[in-house]
Amino acid sequence: MFYILLLISYVYSQDEYLCGKGERQSPISITDTFDAKYYKLELRFKEDVLVGLKEENTESKRYIFTDDPSRQIPEFRMLGHDPHGLMVGYRPTEFQLIAPAEHQIFEQSFDLELVIWGDLLNIYKNPNVKGGLSFFFKVTNQDESNIVNETSTTFPQIFNLTEDGDQLSINMINLAAHLKLYDKYITYRGSLTWGDCDEIVDRFLIPQVFPITQDQYDQIVSKKQISNPNPLQEIRKRRIVRGSLIIEDETSANYNPIYRFLSLTFIAFLFFLIFALFIKEQREKRRMDQAKKFKSGN
The missing domain is CATH 1.10.287 (Helix Hairpins)
Structure with a gap:
């Protein structure tokens, strides 16, 4: 009887553990998208800086958004169409740095991926209760880019690397300013990349590259909490859609x-x-x- 119960519990635990064997696991390599003109993703920026505190005792190595000591949720929203055209809205609660980046977009790899995770707002009905918004960074040498392009590269200061301890801040003014240069996003239904890799996530990818210097990258990797990338997963029959990106910037620089x-x-x-x-x-x-x-x- 004991062995039967042990076998049942083992099978049940295997069913719950989806990492690498679920039907819609993340991350994936984006090689083709369906362009939907009416799909839109609106990012609403209201805070100048979002402060994250390192979450202790977790394998995912996430930073929890906080305005310490009150630990309020930041005024930043993700509102738009999910891969199947449903309107969704997410309120970010945490973020994660992954090096090198987990996703690939049109055969391009990246050095760093910033994922802002959010919970589904109560006014929306959707089977996916979390959203993951990814930004991609690539180390760019200033001198080499000037020689090739004969132009200067702008390096937006997204992270505050002068903070000590377990804190890391995202400069939303610079993030919003850089995003205004682009107008596309990619979305697909995926999973968490920690724990049991639950398939409860709408993934949103901003396919444009944020350039960073080698010094900035080295500081991030050496001083901050970095997650290792998960292996790429099969796309299977998932719908991957590209839509329009809208930036609503109400930070102090534009308010x-x-x-x-x-x-x-x-x-x-x-x-x-x-x-x-x-x-x-x-x-x-x-x-x-x-x-x-x-x-x-x-």
């Missing part, structure tokens, strides 16, 4: 309170004008009806 006040005032005035015209139309209609009744009575 103008006067402009916001005037915009809200104009919207309020517009609603008031529409309401006033509606009331006027109803009164005119009532007056005409009364005039018709008066004439018919005579």
